[in-house]
Amino acid sequence: xxxxxxxxxxxxxxxxxxxxxxxxxxxxxxxxxxxxxxxxxxxxxxxxxxxxxxxxxxxxxxxxxxxxxxxxxxxxxxxxxxxxxxxxxxxxxxxxxxxxxxxxxxxxxxxxxxxxxxxxxxxxxxxxxxxxxxxxxxxxxxxxxxxxxxxxxxxxxxxxxxxxxxxxxxxxxxxxxxxxxxxxxxxxxxxxxxxxxxxxxxxxxxxxxxxxxxxxxxxxxxxxxxxxxxxxxxxxxxxxxxxxxxxxxxxxxxxxxxxxxxxxxxxxxxxxxxxxxxxxxxxxxxxxxxxxxxxxxxxxxxxxxxxxxxxxxxxxxxxxxxxxxxxxxxxxxxxxxxxxxxxxxxxxxxxxxxxxxxxxxxxxxxxxxxxxxxxxxxxxxxxxxxxxxxxxxxxxxxxxxxxxxxxxxxxxxxxxxxxxxxxxxxxxxxxxxxxxxxxxxxxxxxx
Numbered sequence: 001x002x003x004x005x006x007x008x009x010x011x012x013x014x015x016x017x018x019x020x021x022x023x024x025x026x027x028x029x030x031x032x033x034x035x036x037x038x039x040x041x042x043x044x045x046x047x048x049x050x051x052x053x054x055x056x057x058x059x060x061x062x063x064x065x066x067x068x069x070x071x072x073x074x075x076x077x078x079x080x081x082x083x084x085x086x087x088x089x090x091x092x093x094x095x096x097x098x099x100x101x102x103x104x105x106x107x108x109x110x111x112x113x114x115x116x117x118x119x120x121x122x123x124x125x126x127x128x129x130x131x132x133x134x135x136x137x138x139x140x141x142x143x144x145x146x147x148x149x150x151x152x153x154x155x156x157x158x159x160x161x162x163x164x165x166x167x168x169x170x171x172x173x174x175x176x177x178x179x180x181x182x183x184x185x186x187x188x189x190x191x192x193x194x195x196x197x198x199x200x201x202x203x204x205x206x207x208x209x210x211x212x213x214x215x216x217x218x219x220x221x222x223x224x225x226x227x228x229x230x231x232x233x234x235x236x237x238x239x240x241x242x243x244x245x246x247x248x249x250x251x252x253x254x255x256x257x258x259x260x261x262x263x264x265x266x267x268x269x270x271x272x273x274x275x276x277x278x279x280x281x282x283x284x285x286x287x288x289x290x291x292x293x294x295x296x297x298x299x300x301x302x303x304x305x306x307x308x309x310x311x312x313x314x315x316x317x318x319x320x321x322x323x324x325x326x327x328x329x330x331x332x333x334x335x336x337x338x339x340x341x342x343x344x345x346x347x348x349x350x351x352x353x354x355x356x357x358x359x360x361x362x363x364x365x366x367x368x369x370x371x372x373x374x375x376x377x378x379x380x381x382x383x384x385x386x387x388x389x390x391x392x393x394x395x396x397x398x399x400x401x402x403x404x405x406x407x408x409x410x411x412x413x414x415x416x417x418x419x420x421x422x423x424x425x426x427x428x429x430x431x432x433x434x435x436x437x438x439x440x441x442x443x444x445x446x447x
Contacts, residue, residue, distance in 0.1 A: 030294075030369040031287045038278065040375040041286040042266040043293045044343055047075060048132045048380035052403035055143075059414050062388035062396055064144040066329065067336040068322050071136065071382035072343045073167040074129025075270035078263060081122030087264060088115050090251050094242060104241035107280065114275045125163040126270050130170045132380035137174035139403065144386065148175070152335035154184045155325070159196045159341045167380075168340040195321040196341040198314045198348065199301070205314055207443040213300045213344045217444035220299035220306045227295050227365050231288035234258045240280070262289040270379060294374040295365060301347040302372050305361040309434075310441040315348035316434035319427055322385060343377045350383075350401065352430055354409055378402070388417065395420035 034040045039047065058064075078084060091108045094100050100108060141148055154175070158168040165188055172184045193202035201211050209217035234254035238245040248254050262285075265277040278286070298304055300311055318339075325337045350358035362368035386398040396417040399406050405416040410426050412418045 027370075030291070030373050033373070034287055034290065035283070038283075038286070039269050040373075041278075041290045042269050043290055043374045044297070044377060044379075045075075045263075045266040045270055046375040046378040047128070047269055048136075048378045049402065050132070050135050052139075056398075056405050056416055058388050058398070059396065059417060061390040062417070063390075064147050064386055065389050066326070066334075066387040067140065067144065067147055068325060068385040068387070069140075069336065069382060070318065070322075070339040070341065070346065070349070071133070071167065071171070072346060072377065072380060073125060073161070073163040073340065074132040074170070075126045075379040076129055076163050077118055077121045077124050077126060077270065078267045079123050081120060083260060083263065084115065084118050084122060086251075087111065087260065088119075090248070090257070094247065097247075099242050099244070099247045101241055101243055107241060107277070110275065110277075114273060117273050118271070123161075123163060125166045126272065128270055128272055129163065129167065129379060133167045133171040134174040136380060136382060136403070137171040138178065140384075141175065141178050147335050148179050148182060151181045151183060152179075153333060154182060154336045154338065155329065155334055156184055156186045156338040157192050157196060157340070158186075158188050159193060160188055160190065161342075164340045164342070168338070171338065171340070195317040196339055197345060198317045199344055203314055203317055205317075205438050209444040209446055210310070210314070214296060215300065215444065217446060218300065218307070218311070219444055220304055220311075223306070223365050224292075224296055224299055228259065228292045229255060231292045232258050233285070237261070237281075237285065259289060259292075262286075262293075290375075291366070291369045294372070295368050297344070297347055297374045297377075298362070298368045298372045301344045301351070303351050303359045303361050304368070307444075308441045309437045310443075312348040312351040313434035313437040313441075315345060315352045316431045316438075318345055318349055319352060319431050319434075323424060323427060326387075343374075343381060346377050346381050346383055346401075347374075352434055353427070354430065355401075355406055356409065376402075387420070397423050399423075 028036075088111065091100075091111055094104065095108045154172075156168055156172050158164045168186060172186060175182055176184060190202060193200055194204065197203075199206065199211065199213060209215065215221075232255040234248065234257065235245050237258050238248045238254065242248060248257055251257060261277075261280060265280060268275050268277055281289070299306070302312065303309075304311070321339075329337055347358075358372065360371050362371055381402055384400045384403070386400065388396045388398065396414060397420050398417050399408065407416050408418060408423065408426060410418065410422060412422070
């Protein structure tokens with residue numbers, strides 16, 4: 001049995017380590033951010049901030065004329081329906097066996113009321129997710145009206161995952177509702193998957209052991225599993241729900257089941273049915289379980305250096321499509337190119353571009369949380385390249401993440417607006433770096 005105060009002790013020591021590592025009393029640790037906004041403990045289930053900004057005005061004389069975009073699908077249910085059913089099966093049997101505490105019986109009653117509302121919907125977009133994309137689309141129209149005047153042509157593409165397709169539909173429907181004359185060409189084609197989902201089997205750079213965000217072959221898996229073990233305390237957690245906490249063992253690894261319950265709580269913020277299971281967890285547990293979940297993405301799509309960057313380098317295909325798409329759209333007269341996919345592509349892209357806050361390796365696993373947080377890629381997350389032009393035809397580009405200005409590590413007197421030729425050269429250099437990494441780093445071996 002782990003000591004009852006072990007989580008709290010680790011939490012306090014981790015916070016102290018992070019404070020020393022940041023070298024500034026003004027820096028807010030990840031745990032402090034979660035304390036200020038508890039829903040951030042939901043990690044990738046964090047909901048989109050629909051009040052972005054403030055914005056940096058464009059230099060005088062520059063007007064927007066083109067947008068290149070990539071967006072994550074909106075809020076969804078838990079990724080697999082089996083998660084909902086596994087929780088139901090555990091609680092039903094425990095209830096029938098009389099194994100639940102008063103708190104466990106309360107959970108059983110609440111969950112059985114919610115279950116019919118979510119059963120069969122694993123992975124599906126929620127209404128909140130549809131609304132997120134309608135809102136992003138409307139703000140794009142409001143902020144860049146010059147781009148969408150008249151019978152402009154727009155290219156929209158989605159991965160073949162239903163929640164992404166429906167997100168694209170909601171986004172495009174909002175554009176058409178406001179500007180009926182727009183001509184929007186929507187495509188769902190496996191030929192686009194290499195850049196819409198660079199970590200899938202459709203990217204020819206990927207080997208069998210590279211595919212997937214939680215790849216069982218990955219070099220970083222031992223460090224991640226150790227983090228999961230250190231941050232879980234199923235004896236303390238399940239003792240609140242079961243008269244004998246060992247009862248849970250018949251259903252699987254207790255640590256895995258604690259994380260299952262954590263993801264149930266994470267996912268409820270994406271729903272609009274009034275159910276909330278965060279009360280199952282103490283603040284310390286929320287922080288520690290979130291830390292392990294965020295570390296997974298830090299390793300698999302972020303700047304963890306165990307694989308020498310191989311995990312994010314595959315996203316060069318998306319960067320290349322942004323360049324190629326611009327050339328094609330300028331030749332064929334399009335106003336915008338919209339792409340709809342997944343969080344892992346955006347995470348990798350931010351790391352690939354060497355954006356501050358996304359590309360710093362962690363000295364130790366527990367220091368990763370204050371360098372890189374998965375709640376910064378919420379449901380509906382997006383990147384946008386906004387192209388501006390003055391009367392002389394000079395082009396500046398503004399890069400935004402979740403509709404907030406982001407600065408590239410290149411000089412610019414007009415930052416966060418960058419000379420397009422200089423920015424394009426920088427992106428090409430980053431693509432070359434990524435392709436070199438893929439060519440010179442070994443794929444994980446089968447084991």
